[in-house]
Amino acid sequence: MSLEHPRRRDLLWAFAATSGLALSGCDRVAVAPRIRSVLNAASGFTYKIQRLLIGAHRLAPEYSEADISPAFRPNGSIDPQDEDYLKLVGNHFVDWRLKVHGLVEHELSLSLEQLRSLPTRTQITRHDCVEGWSCIAKWSGVPLSEILLHAGVRPAARFAIFHCADTLDDGGESPGSENIRYYESIDLIDAAHPQTILAYDMNGTPLTVRHGAPLRLRVERQLGYKMAKYIMRIELVQGLSGLHGGQGGYWEDRGYEWYAGI
Numbered sequence: 001m002s003l004e005h006p007r008r009r010d011l012l013w014a015f016a017a018t019s020g021l022a023l024s025g026c027d028r029v030a031v032a033p034r035i036r037s038v039l040n041a042a043s044g045f046t047y048k049i050q051r052l053l054i055g056a057h058r059l060a061p062e063y064s065e066a067d068i069s070p071a072f073r074p075n076g077s078i079d080p081q082d083e084d085y086l087k088l089v090g091n092h093f094v095d096w097r098l099k100v101h102g103l104v105e106h107e108l109s110l111s112l113e114q115l116r117s118l119p120t121r122t123q124i125t126r127h128d129c130v131e132g133w134s135c136i137a138k139w140s141g142v143p144l145s146e147i148l149l150h151a152g153v154r155p156a157a158r159f160a161i162f163h164c165a166d167t168l169d170d171g172g173e174s175p176g177s178e179n180i181r182y183y184e185s186i187d188l189i190d191a192a193h194p195q196t197i198l199a200y201d202m203n204g205t206p207l208t209v210r211h212g213a214p215l216r217l218r219v220e221r222q223l224g225y226k227m228a229k230y231i232m233r234i235e236l237v238q239g240l241s242g243l244h245g246g247q248g249g250y251w252e253d254r255g256y257e258w259y260a261g262i
Contacts, residue, residue, distance in 0.1 A: 047259040060195055060220035063124045068203060069135040074210040075127070075224045077166035077182065085165040085230065093214040098147075098198075099233035102161075105152030112200065112214050118142045121197050128262055129224040139218050141199035145192045147234070153188065157236040161185045161243060162217055165230035168250060184228040185240055185248040185258075186219055195220040198231065223260035225251050 080086075088096045093112050100108035122140040144160070164182040190196055196219045200207060207213040212229025219226055226249070240246060245253030252258045 047261065057193070058221070060125055063126065063136050065124065065138070067136050068124065068138060072127070072135045072137045072202070072211065073129075073133060075129055075227075076229060077168065078210045080166035080209070080230055082165055082167050082181070088165075089209060089213070096214055098215060098231065100147060100151045100236075101233065102236035103154040103157035103238065104148075104236050105154060106150070108147070108151050110147075115142050115198065115200060115215070118146055121194070123195055123197070123218075123220070125195070125218070125220045127224050127227070130256070130260070138203050139197065139199040140201035140204075141197040141215070141218065143194065144196045144198055144217075145194070147198065148188075148191060148236075151236070153236060156238045157188060159185050159187055159237050159240055159248070160191045161235040161237055161240075161248075162228040162231050163233045163235065164228050165232050180244065180250070182228060182230070182250050183243065184217070184226055184250065185243070186217075186222075186226065190219055190221070193219070193221070221261055223262060225249075225256060226260050 096112060098108070098110045098115065100110070119142065120140055121143050122138060124136060124138045126134050126136045128134045148160075162184045164184075166182045167179050168182055186196070196217070198215050199212075199218045200215055202208075202211055207216060212231075215231045216229040217227050217231060237243075240248040240258075244250075247253045248258045249256070
């Protein structure tokens, strides 16, 4: 089976065409105010179309075992060198905890074992990268909605921010160019979607470091850069303006669209 469904492929290329200046991530032009306003407008339009015409609850296509790609290409960071993360790798993540905080009724601190004891969802889906490649894999993990149910979301909360262990260096070309840890965000509509999971297994085995161990986000109706790896904590917030560059994610602060729906 081909990895490229025509309609989703066309949407991917349309995204690339409207935000081509942003694809370098570190390009100064991509974060210029006038360019930023155009990209934000395009992102807002895509967001409204997805919500109003396609539907907030639409499922991404799921595939069979036979469709799984022989090799799944890793995206983004593949070998974080942060000291604290390396210690966790060294003890097989026994001491790792997922912290859930912010606008919640009950802060959580969950071990990997505790996450595995919660209801599990397994799905075979396609990962579409903004660079133009796609791969299919089987993911197992806990629905994010289950975590938020345990935490209790306060009425003021609108977004979930994922704070990660990997530190990126953009070479000083973008706003806030100091080394900072990767972060991403989604709204609570996507957080509640049944296919939005915190995955700990890939193709039936625990995640490797290359693929985001011990935990990564799968939000199947968006492009790959939204699917944060090496998750350390989830923060519920009312708005995104106070987060680093104020655009809701590491690459969004550097020119990418916040809503990367496909």
